[in-house]
Amino acid sequence: MANQVSEDLRKTPLHGLHESLGAKLVPFAGYEMPVQFEGVKPEHLWTREHAGLFDVSHMGPCFLTLREGVSEDPAAHDKIAAMVEELVPSAIATLKPGQARLTVLLNEDGGIRDDLIITRLPDEHQNGRLYIVVNGAVKDQDWAHFEQKLAGRAVVQRADDRVLMALQGPKAVDVLKDEFAGCEDLSFMRCMLAAWGGAECLISRCGYTGEDGFEILIPAAAGEELAAKLLKDERVKPIGLGARDSLRLEAGLCLYGHDMDTSRNPVEVDLQWVIQKSRRERADFPGAEVVLEALSNGPKEKRVGIRPLERAPAREGTEIHVNGEAVGVVTSGGFGPSVDGPVAMGYVRADLAEPGTPVELMVRGKPRAGEVAALPFVEHNYKR
Amino acid sequence: MTQHFTQQVTFYTEDHEWVTVHGDLATVGITRYAAEQLGDVVFVETPEVGKTFKKGDEMAVVESVKAASDVYAPLSGEVIDTNGELADAPEKVNDHPETEGWFCVIKFSDGAETKGLMDKDAYYEFCKGQ
Structure with a gap:
């Protein structure tokens, strides 16, 4: 039960905050992360009833941008979307500004390299740039995959030096609207740009608990301040990875590397809904033959x-x-x-x-x- | 040769079990420190009565919300009783780890094995170093 952590592990910008809150820290996806604060069960139940704050800065937020840069012309979105659609089976071109979609990164044999959320930026002046969040444990290989497959056509800008935090639970919206006016009007899988203390943030209405909530991408220093401020609200408690896992399991959400990996195609994983009709008809994504066969004949x-x-x-x-x-x-x-x-x-x-x-x-x-x-x-x- | 303890004495292991010996019987459970580390206990798999273990064998499993953890036999011997109440009330391990949350009673075969165990003060120091 020794609580020793290797010095090679990375730390998120909120590491000091976790320590000051008495978190139990464990190695996870190459980072030293809080597995629990008060205890898995009370943290889990708190999130379902009130609002829980999760540090998910170990994940892989990034921006994928056309090599020639962003544009006011919506055709630039079509262009970056077409490139990403070479790698995933979901319709990215049809995303509206500020809309996000869950998808999977596929191998040539239809196996799942990762699951990820792709968002078209809400700012109509930024056509040609997508906000993408991949899993922490495979982010380096995902980004290398993007760079290799889209070499000379698009640029990956990693954003994992920032804070990515999730505020989840039925009270999350009431807490967060005081910091980000207008976030209460977002619906599930929609994103807005906002400023907080002079820092530019991306607020997405999504999460990994089954509850209503938000994920916030914010520069490191402002993120530390925002997290500390949110935790002063009596409706908010810090939540560790232990409760994150039990919450997502009850919500039936997959954990990459466990519930799916390169040996599984999206149909077996019961994620066939991420493949929109237009993509099934075009059958132009990696592993389409295997995946479409599983769709018609059953996995x-x-x-x-x-x-x-x-x-x-x-x-x-x-x-x-x-x-x-x-x-x-x-x-x-x-x-x-x-x-x-x-x-x-x-x-x-x-x-x-x-x-x-x-x-x-x-x-x-x-x-x-x-x-x-x-x-x-x-x-x-x-x-x- | 069996060593008989005429007075009840409690020892502790480095795996955070407590073992209270009296006569040639030993009652075993996990310590408050262990219960706190585990968090909410949701299931205990106690050993079957009649089974024999060597000191250090995996004897029981305690499952918390977080994970399954093995519990090792602190002394060699035969299981003669188990705490049936844990089946429906595993939370006793959190609420009263060193009394009502006991796991089993062993009829131990070699009292000299207690020499390798810690007393309360030594265990307290041991936990401070964890």
Whole structure:
């Protein structure tokens, strides 16, 4: 239980704040990050009831810009969108100013290199530039991929020297509108530009908890000030990575490297909805053949919710059996504080993916009763 | 040879278990320090009665919201009783880790093994160094 952390780890601009708040720090995605403050369960429940502040500066925010720069001409958006559409299966060209979309970065065989959120900047003078947030653990390879595939055509500007924080929970909007007037009018997956203490910020109505909330990209020094100020509000508490994981698991949201990776295509992951009709028809994205085949004939395995019916959690790696035969594996699992019981997700043979299908979960060699469950475990509370 | 303890004595391990010996029986649980480190305990897998363990064997598992952690046998011996109440009330491990949150009772086979364990003061110092 020693709490030793290697000196090679990077620190976010909010590291000092975490230490002053008594966070328990752990290595995560190459950073020293807070896993908990008060405790996973109280932090989780607080976020569902009030507002939780998460430091997600370890993630990979960046800007992808046409080599010739931005333009007032909307054709510049079409041009950068067409380039990104070479790498992802979602429609980027049809994004309206300030609109964001979840998508996946695909390999030539349809395997998922990462999941990411791509936003068309709200400023109509900045056509030709996209705001993209990739996962922290793979950001360097993602950016290298962009640079290689779009060499000479677009430029990647990493923004991970800034603070990226998320304010999540039903009270997030009431807290944040005092700092960023107008953010209350954003709907889910919409973004606005704002200034705070002279610093330029991007405010996006999205998150990773299933709750209403925002992600804020802000320069480091201003970000430290903003985080400290938000935490003075009695509705806001700091939340660690532990509760971030249990919140997203209850919300049925995937964690890259666990619930999906290069061995899985978007159809198996149940993310076929990120592939808009126009892209299916054009079939011009990496791995289109594999992905479209899985779409028409159905995948061999499918990601599903798993509900252990006893109290023992079924963690990542737990084998899923039906009638003594291995039919799948748990990829994320633990205890859901809002569900007040164990929850998991994983892959099962496609013919067993129907909610209610009884399964056995092999926890430490012992079969424990469980069933396939509909996701999410806790209803989403997004501002539509 | 079995060493009998005529008075009840509590020892502690470096894995943060407590073990209270009396006669040739030892009651085992995890310490308050361990319970606090784990956070909210949601499940305890206690060993089966009749099973024998060598000192240091994985004997039980305690699952918190965060993770599953092994609990090791602090002494060699046979499990003669387990705390059945933990099945429905695992939070006892957080609320009363060193009393009602006990895991099991071992009939130990070698009292000399207690020589490798810490007393309360030594354990307190040990935790300060963690």
